[in-house]
Amino acid sequence: MEELLGRVIAGKVTDENENDYYVQISGTTFRLDKSEIKKPLKLGSNFKGFTYENENHEMQITRNAPQVQVDHYGFGTVVRTQRTLGVFVDVGLPNKDIVVSLDDLPDMMELWPQQGDRLLIALREDAKQRLWGVLADGDIYAAIAQPAKKILQNSNVIARSYQLKLVGTRVMTDHYELGFIHPSEREREPRLGEELHARVIGVHDDGTLNLSLRPRTYEAIDDDSAMLLAALEHSEDGRLDFSDKSDPAAIKAYFGISKGQFKRAIGHLLKARKITQHDGQLWLVTTEATDTTEETQD
Numbered sequence: 001m002e003e004l005l006g007r008v009i010a011g012k013v014t015d016e017n018e019n020d021y022y023v024q025i026s027g028t029t030f031r032l033d034k035s036e037i038k039k040p041l042k043l044g045s046n047f048k049g050f051t052y053e054n055e056n057h058e059m060q061i062t063r064n065a066p067q068v069q070v071d072h073y074g075f076g077t078v079v080r081t082q083r084t085l086g087v088f089v090d091v092g093l094p095n096k097d098i099v100v101s102l103d104d105l106p107d108m109m110e111l112w113p114q115q116g117d118r119l120l121i122a123l124r125e126d127a128k129q130r131l132w133g134v135l136a137d138g139d140i141y142a143a144i145a146q147p148a149k150k151i152l153q154n155s156n157v158i159a160r161s162y163q164l165k166l167v168g169t170r171v172m173t174d175h176y177e178l179g180f181i182h183p184s185e186r187e188r189e190p191r192l193g194e195e196l197h198a199r200v201i202g203v204h205d206d207g208t209l210n211l212s213l214r215p216r217t218y219e220a221i222d223d224d225s226a227m228l229l230a231a232l233e234h235s236e237d238g239r240l241d242f243s244d245k246s247d248p249a250a251i252k253a254y255f256g257i258s259k260g261q262f263k264r265a266i267g268h269l270l271k272a273r274k275i276t277q278h279d280g281q282l283w284l285v286t287t288e289a290t291d292t293t294e295e296t297q298d
Contacts, residue, residue, distance in 0.1 A: 004028055006070040006123035006131050010048040011061070013041050023047050023061050030061035037063075052131060054095045066092035073122045073136050073144075078113040078193060087113050089121060089133050098123065100133035106164055106192060117193035118160060138163060141172055147207025148177040152200045159198050159211065161190040171196060171211065179209035186213040224257055224265040228282075229274060231255070238284035243277055 004025055011025035013032075021032040021041055030051055041047060050065035067074030068091040076089035079097055086105060088097040100121060105112050113119060120140065121133040141162055159179055163170035169181040169190050181190070181198065190196055190213075202210030232240055242251065244266050248259040255262060266282070269275040276283045 003070075003125050005051050005053060005125045005129060008048060008050050008065050008069070009061075010046050013043055013045050013047055016041075016043070021047070023049070025051070025061075028059060030059045032061050052093060052096055053129065054093075055097075056095070060095075062093070064092075068092070068098070068121055068123060068133075070123045070125065073120055073140055075118050075120050076133070078115055078117045078119065080115060081112055083109065087119075089119055091121075091133075096131075098131060098133045100135060104135050111164055111189060111191050113191055113193035117191060117195070119193045120162065136162065138170070141170075141178060144176060145172065145178045145207075146176040148173075148179075148200075148203050148209050149207075150203050152177075152209065153203050155200050157198055157200060157209075157211070159196045161192060161194050161196060164189065164192055171198070173209070177207070177209055179211045181211045181213060185211065222265070222268065224261050225268040225272075227255065227257075228262070228265045229269060229284075232275060232282060232284040235284070238286070240282045241280070242282055243280050245280065 009025055011023040011030065013021050014024045014029070015022040016034075019034055021034060021037070023030045023032050030049075032047065032049065047061070049061040049063045050069070051059070051061050054060045068076055074091065076091040076098065078087050079090050081087045084102070086100050086102040088099055091098050098121070100119065119133070120136040122136070123131050124134050125131055157173045157175075157177075157179070159171035159173045161169050161171050168183055169186070171179045171181060171190075173179060179198070179200075181196075183189075185201070196211075196213060198211040198213055200209050201212045204210070232238060242254070242262075244263045246259075246262075251257065251259050251262045257265075266275070266277065270277065274285055276285055
């Protein structure tokens with residue numbers, strides 16, 4: 001049987017009723033919703049549109065062709081998963097989601113895309129006239145990629161994972177730069193299609209990036225530092241009558257941590273410019289104070 005689905009094809013208008021026209025292509029009749037058509041079609045006229053089988057197993061044709069087609073790649077959004085089948089992807093059709101088969105997904109289900117993740121896919125029609133999503137491979141990503149500029153070093157980027165390997169995760173940024181995340185630069189393995197907030201730790205001469213999902217040192221506030229910061233934020237005037245010279249017993253009684261832990265937390269927050277220490281007290285750095293300091297340094 002001739003492959004008819006997932007493409008933009010021309011056919012002949014052969015019939016109509018109150019709600020639909022009917023378009024015949026190579027002996028197969030497709031329903032065309034009249035609400036799409038601004039100017040009435042004449043019987044016998046030609047109509048060109050995107051063909052598919054809708055969720056009610058009816059052959060349908062639409063003038064609103066999605067970007068994702070047979071041999072045409074585009075991004076779609078995952079709407080749900082089915083353990084025995086795969087993931088369902090919204091490609092822009094009003095009454096049809098496209099399935100990416102579990103055979104094409106990671107072996108570990110926790111790495112499958114979840115609702116809201118996005119995949120770059122094309123369509124294929126099988127022998128039973130069913131449309132499936134085909135994941136783009138590395139060659140497709142390389143073909144649409146843009147070279148990264150050296151100025152991106154140490155900047156923050158938004159990326160999406162497209163290839164999960166033991167050696168690391170391959171991603172593409174929202175500006176179409178290719179990147180790689182080594183397992184040592186992440187705390188967990190990202191899902192396929194997951195949006196990631198990463199930091200550029202290397203720009204190669206070929207325009208690809210090395211990325212990290214780990215926070216910068218000054219951003220990685222530990223539990224003791226977070227507790228101390230919360231205490232300052234909830235104090236009446238943004239200060240506490242403690243410093244790195246305070247009595248260990250007083251520190252233990254108030255914060256429940258040792259003086260060594262307390263001093264490390266202070267050091268961490270000082271480095272992150274979230275607090276200051278003077279006159280035997282700890283002071284919370286406000287946004288206004290930070291802005292003033294930066295303007296003075298400029």
